[in-house]
Amino acid sequence: MNSTIENMLQHVSVRDFKNESISNENKNALLLAAQSGSTSEFVQAFSIIEITNPQLRKEIADITISSPHVKKAETFYIFVADLNRQATILKRNKQNLDGIKNMESLLVATVDTTIAAQNMAIAAESMGLGICYIGSIRNNIKQVANLLNLPKFTFPLFGMTVGVPNIKNQHKPRLFxxxxxxxxxxxxxxxxxxxxxxxxxxxxxxxRKSHPQDTTWTDKNLTMFDHVHRPEVASFLNEQGFSLK
Ligand SMILES: Cc1cc2nc3c(=O)[nH]c(=O)nc-3n(C[C@H](O)[C@H](O)[C@H](O)COP(=O)(O)O)c2cc1C
Known part of the structure; x- marks a missing residue:
């Protein structure tokens, strides 16, 4: 097994970071790694926004509610699924936007954005840094979009905190x-x-050392899917120009 795979098998989400900065060189490497992933039909349908403004960071962290580490992590990126560039190109060329609005394009942008984020995650972990995806920005997806001035045909998919790990959780066993x-x-x-x-x-x-509990994977899923999460996401995506068809 090579060191890349060994690092991947040791992945844990890190939610407690040291107060240490990441060099600009390393940050640039993370961003280049994110930009270098495969991308459906070369559309590169994502953008990455780093949140450096402390007030903005606080406002977004407050939306995530259950993720206080968003306030503390050295670096916080928002991954935006983004077909706005394509919309601009089509409008400039007087072409209709049907090819962008549809469900397949929404999937393409979601997948491209996720591949970019996971490339960044693997790069960060290869440097000894820790990461945590922050899907809870979608607790108020519209507000996050407003705070970031997101145009139509974009949406904030998730955030990612990056920093030097202080406490690392034990590895969570995956499905056999x-x-x-x-x-x-x-x-x-x-x-x-x-x-x-x-x-x-x-x-x-x-x-496990932190928050031990008596539960199983089956129990976790029963709780996770006992209600519909964030039903307003669909209407927000509609407002952003996607037909969901
Ligand atoms: C898309 C996505 C969104 C996530 N959102 C959050 C989040 O908002 N807050 C958080 O603390 N962890 C979040 N996580 C981390 C998961 O809880 C974590 O990956 C999962 O429990 C497995 O644990 P592990 O990464 O430590 O192996 C998210 C993970 C993914 C892939």
């Missing part, structure tokens, strides 16, 4: 390979045979 990987056909039975994995996750939660 047989629960998630098959050959040639979806393996419905094995993919849903989760009792051994539930045991593993239960042990992890019971024995």
């Amino acid at each position: 390979t047989q629960n998630q990987v098959a050959t040639n056909s979806y393996d419905n039975q094995t993919f849903n045979d989760l009792s051994n994995y539930d045991e593993e996750v239960k042990n992890y939660y019971l024995n």
Whole structure:
């Protein structure tokens, strides 16, 4: 196993950072890594906004509610799914925007943005830095978009905190390979045979140092999906120009 893969297997989200800065050289390397990922049809449908203004950082951190580390992390980026450049090109050339508004383009922008963020995450972790994705900016996606002056055909997908880890959590065990990987056909039975994995996750939660709890992966999912999260995201995306069709 090479060092890249070893680093990937050690991934944990970091929510407690030291008060240490990241050099500009390293930040530039992170951004170049993010920009270097694969991109659907070369559309590069994302933008990255670093939040350096303390007041703006506080306002966004307040929206995330459950993520106080957003206030403390040395560096905080917002990843914006972005088809605005394409909209501008089409308008300049008097072409209609149907090809941008549709669901497939929304997926393309979401995937491109996620690939960029994960490239940054892997680059950061290879430098010994820690990261945490911050999806909870979508607690008030419209407000975040307003704060960042986002134009139509863009939306803030998630944030990412980056910094020097102070406390690192224990590694969270992932689904067993047989629960998630098959050959040639979806393996419905094995993919849903989760009792051994539930045991593993239960042990992890019971024995972890911070916030131990008696729960399983099944329990976590029952809680996660017992209600509809952020139903207003769809109408916000509509307002941003996407048809969701
Ligand atoms: C898209 C996305 C959004 C996330 N949003 C948050 C968040 O708002 N706050 C937070 O503390 N962690 C957030 N996380 C981190 C997950 O909780 C974490 O990755 C998951 O529990 C697995 O733990 P690990 O990364 O330590 O292995 C997010 C992760 C992803 C991929």
